[in-house]
Amino acid sequence: MRPGARRVGALSALTVVSIMTALVSGTASATAVAAPSSSVAQAKKSHSPAQTRAHQTGPDLQVVKTGTTAVRPNGSVSYTITVKNNGPGTSTGWTVTDYLPAGLLNPASSTPGCTFGAGVMTCVGGPLAAGASSTITVTGMAGPNFTHIQNIATVIGLEPDPNLSNNISSATTAISGRLADLQVAKTGPATVEEGDRVTYTITVTNNGPNTATDWAVVDRLPSGLRDARASSGCRISRGVLTCTGRPLASGASVTFTVTGTAGRVTALDNTVTVQGRELDPDHSNNTSTLHTTVTPRIRADLQLTKTGPTSAAPGATVTYTITVKNNGPDASTGWTVTDRLPARLLNPTTSTPGCTISGGVLTCTGGALASGASSTITVTGTADQRFNGVENLAVVHGNDVDPNPRNNTGSTAARHLRITESVKAPRVIRRGDTVRYTIRVRNTGTVAYTSARPASFTDNLSGVLDDARFNGDMDATTGTVSYAEPRLHWVGTLRPGQTATITFSVTVQRRSSGDRRLVNRVVSGAQGSNCAAGSRSRDCSTLDRVDVRDQGRRRDLMASDGPRLAKRS
Known part of the structure; x- marks a missing residue:
């Protein structure tokens, strides 16, 4: 090893393979976990039918090891080893063997039944009923010349174990000079009503010990939160909120807000996560979950x-x-x-x-x-x-x-609005010809259409513009006419008996992929209109055909082809 290089505190590959081979093959015992391969083979041959039956009904011991995920050199490290009996039988006794890596200095345990020797911690436990658990703690110090520590523990019972695949567990601790324990917390209402505006607050805190130089918050917003908006520093894309910020000093916090409308759902479940560039010694506080109950509103x-x-x-x-x-x-x-x-x-x-x-x-x-x-x-x-x-x-x-x-x-007002549409064009419409439309809107009632409750209509030109182009020459004698392809819209006030006249034109294109039919229909949502949505009034629509043959022909205006020509000027 060259001078100044840092080592990995872990068991050798040979040791790990020996442990796993012994466990999975079913030959491991409480005193010889890493048995030589010859011993494994010999033990495997000695299984009798009675032993096989015992394997099927014996206690399934499981070991899970967790601990510090990141630490500074010479920092404190703590591991927790949990032994659980998954049944079906009761365990009369068991032994945990923890192969302590070289990078874990001054290992110690206050758990009764645990001893240390030759880099191995051995813990002996008594009876353990099906479903019961026992916990062991190990502490130590991270070596200054290591990049990480890998720690492996095994458990072996006195009875045959029907499932040896869960008898081994490991935990890895990263060692770095820069650590930033980022914590995220999300708060919001516990209960809202459908349709209410909901505000969530996300707080990111750096518990240190170093500055978090680069970090990000990710929050997959619940689908029931409609029209979501976020504060500065955040963006929402395809339902995912992402927030970033400047370096966060140790002990500092930053807050973001998210608002939205509670939809027609029963609950809003939301989990937010924070991640940083520096090693994080505690991942347990990197996520925060919030449950908001949504009560339905009466409709x-x-x-x-x-x-x-x-x-x-x-x-x-x-x-x-x-x-x-x-x-x-x-x-x-x-x-x-x-x-x-x-x-x-x-x-x-x-x-x-x-x-x-x-x-x-x-x-x-x-x-x-x-x-x-x-x-x-x-x-x-x-x-x-x-x-x-x-x-x-x-x-x-x-x-x-x-x-x-x-x-x-x-x-009680007598509101009546009569709309008529007419077209002026050559008798035989060919490509390049101009077609002019006139729409007249008359208040035939006894009450005026006011600015608060105006007269209006919309003319969807989709059935015209596949064969023609809009000339942009719309005009109205009163009111306001506007155009946003493909719709022409008019709105205005009309006193009883008053008429508004709206005109515009299109030019049939010389080359087009349309159906050679100029279909035009006016729809009005104004009270008392004869051209309401779904109306079959012929005053509200026109139909003309474009003739592409060399010899002109009279246009076919049969009703079976669609709405008939309303009126001609």
């Missing part, structure tokens, strides 16, 4: 409908009826209806239990409402001199999660 789809006149003769009695229905799936635990009554309704009153009127606002509080059940509210008053085209809007809010909040409002 009740409350729907509100309101009926009543929009016009009435002066002095006439006006009655509004508000119906709250629970569409389920769960029973509602409670709800509140709010209705700002029109100023032209004089002396409003209600006899419905749970309802009050204050400052022109009707407020009704309801209790539990089973799935499928309804509750009705009535309000009466007197029409003033100009009770005409009056809109009255009521809103319901439940105590529980509402899976469909779009039906939580009801109005």
